[in-house]
Amino acid sequence: MRKRLEDKWNAEVFQNYGMVELGNSIAGECKEKNGLHVSQLDFFIELIDPETGRNIKPGEKGEIVVTTLSRTGMPLIRYRTKDEGYIMKEKCICGLPFQRIKILGRLDDTIIIGSGDKLHPSIIENNLFSIPYINDFRMKIDKKNNKDRFNIIVETTNNDKINHEEILKHIIEIPEIYNGIYSSKTISMPSVEFVKPNSLKKYGNKIGNRIIDNRKT
């Protein structure tokens, strides 16, 4: 997404993290674009295990919990964001002293695949949208012979450049999917099909809507 925006606008794109309830951006990228520096003068960030509510160590994945430090009208104390991420342990080479976080995605969007691996739809989106000719996609999941079966429906900008193997490779290299296919053998080899431009609009284009999970009864 960043590369597409930068190419289109001929401008550098920086990622920011925030939410309406907190009224502000909580963290943002520096020129290194490797994690987001937390605005620690205004926010205190903790990472917790979403199941137990206990704090977890820097470097481990957990739910991001935010406390506002400078708001007087409506302070929020230990506000649970339902976003998953981790605090980066190393100092940033840019020299800023503020801690850095990486955001992985929404906890409630997570899908369970194969032998119980958790997968964020945003990882699939990042991998597939890194292929320049992919305009949009949907991934349908169902179950056959006790295995998860993925069917990736791809809408491309230019039919001449389609490379079936390349698309498959971008899906298989996701560790959770790779493990399911080759180690636990709980996922069958994904299939890829192509559709005409604009045929995927009907599904909506919000993050999460691109994964159509038909395994649920």
Ligand SMILES: [Zn+2]
């Ligand atoms: Zn930095």
